[in-house]
Amino acid sequence: MVTKVSQKAKTATVFIDGEAGTTGLEIRERLAAIRSVNVKSIDPGLRKDKAARADMMRDVDLTVLCLPDDAAREAVALADTLGADAPKIIDASTAHRIAPGWVYGFAEMAPGQADAIRGATRVANPGCYPTGGIALIRPLVEAGIMPADYPVTVNAVSGYSGGGRSMIEAYEAGSAPSFELYGLGLEHKHVPELHKYSGLVRRPIFVPSVGNYHKGMLVSVPLHLDTLTGNPSVADIEAVLANYYKTAELVSVVTGSAGKIARLETEALNDTDRLELFVFGKPELKQAVLVARLDNLGKGAAGAAVQNIKLMLGLN
Ligand SMILES: NC(=O)C1=CN([C@@H]2O[C@H](COP(=O)(O)OP(=O)(O)OC[C@H]3O[C@@H](n4cnc5c(N)ncnc54)[C@H](OP(=O)(O)O)[C@@H]3O)[C@@H](O)[C@H]2O)C=CC1
Numbered sequence: 001m002v003t004k005v006s007q008k009a010k011t012a013t014v015f016i017d018g019e020a021g022t023t024g025l026e027i028r029e030r031l032a033a034i035r036s037v038n039v040k041s042i043d044p045g046l047r048k049d050k051a052a053r054a055d056m057m058r059d060v061d062l063t064v065l066c067l068p069d070d071a072a073r074e075a076v077a078l079a080d081t082l083g084a085d086a087p088k089i090i091d092a093s094t095a096h097r098i099a100p101g102w103v104y105g106f107a108e109m110a111p112g113q114a115d116a117i118r119g120a121t122r123v124a125n126p127g128c129y130p131t132g133g134i135a136l137i138r139p140l141v142e143a144g145i146m147p148a149d150y151p152v153t154v155n156a157v158s159g160y161s162g163g164g165r166s167m168i169e170a171y172e173a174g175s176a177p178s179f180e181l182y183g184l185g186l187e188h189k190h191v192p193e194l195h196k197y198s199g200l201v202r203r204p205i206f207v208p209s210v211g212n213y214h215k216g217m218l219v220s221v222p223l224h225l226d227t228l229t230g231n232p233s234v235a236d237i238e239a240v241l242a243n244y245y246k247t248a249e250l251v252s253v254v255t256g257s258a259g260k261i262a263r264l265e266t267e268a269l270n271d272t273d274r275l276e277l278f279v280f281g282k283p284e285l286k287q288a289v290l291v292a293r294l295d296n297l298g299k300g301a302a303g304a305a306v307q308n309i310k311l312m313l314g315l316n
């Protein structure tokens with residue numbers, strides 16, 4: 001059991017393993033604005049040196065892993081060698097999102113989730129796409145409007161920063177397509193967490209895509225209203241979502257969008273840590289489309305990580 005975090009200390013210390021990467025840099029920027037957090041940086045020449053990273057972990061209250069999955073697993077194994085000197089860990093990679101012993105770091109996902117994060121020593125930061133998908137689907141399953149075996153399809157588009165440094169370099173060099181669907185093997189790495197935390201028993205179909213712009217994300221779920229339980233209207237669905245997130249500071253339901261808005265662009269929440277949810281539809285068609293909008297580097301990555309850091313360090 002890790003007991004190291006100095007909850008009462010005036011300044012908490014954080015090591016970002018992978019600090020120079022896309023997500024690491026975003027987290028560092030956000031933490032620079034929090035006076036009670038001191039980020040300890042590793043000598044760049046030693047950033048892949050196991051002994052130096054273990055020393056950093058031993059010295060801090062909390063370590064955030066902003067690494068590829070295999071490197072994140074290796075970092076956790078390294079922390080395990082430290083025993084009671086191990087820091088609390090937030091893993092931004094996909095490696096531990098449905099792993100036993102890890103808490104899923106989506107504070108608004110369910111009542112009690114923020115408290116679970118607060119009390120956790122190991123937190124898996126959610127994927128950007130599942131943040132949108134789970135936020136839309138889970139409240140409907142919990143309300144009994146969407147049967148747990150409902151055949152859900154989640155479509156999404158992301159800016160290229162979601163693919164990390166290699167994708168950013170490919171787009172900025174002009175060697176990537178302007179738009180493409182991917183994950184067409186239907187086994188995108190986000191499906192397991194989307195499946196588990198949305199509350200669905202039937203595996204959802206997930207069709208992601210990436211466009212030639214830096215960041216910003218839309219996640220959408222089309223619905224045939226007459227196949228849902230109780231024939232809900234667009235307003236009913238909106239009311240369920242609005243009630244579910246009524247106390248959430250970062251999640252808002254943009255009510256009254258149906259019939260007023262016919263287009264939604266991806267970049268409106270860039271440089272924020274917010275998540276917006278919309279319900280579009282037309283009563284006579286008995287059809288609706290749920291949409292989540294977020295900055296994939298904000299609420300989809302670094303914003304969520306900083307929310308979790310604050311909870312785990314007792315800063316809010
Ligand atoms: N970009 C996004 O929108 C999101 C990303 N994530 C996840 O966060 C993690 C980091 O992604 P992202 O920041 O985009 O990736 P980047 O490729 O931009 O950065 C990864 C960083 O990890 C470093 N690194 C790689 N291998 C090792 C190692 N063995 N030891 C120490 N450092 C290492 C890299 O250093 P170097 O370049 O020198 O090799 C680089 O600084 C990934 O698991 C990703 O899936 C999660 C949510 C959203």
Ligand SMILES: CC(=O)N[C@@H](CCC(=O)OP(=O)(O)O)C(=O)O
Nearest residue numbers: 093094126127128158162163210
């Ligand atoms: C555009 C793009 O390539 N996006 C990434 C997902 C970004 C993300 O959220 O990665 P994590 O799983 O680490 O959270 C992808 O589809 O693999």
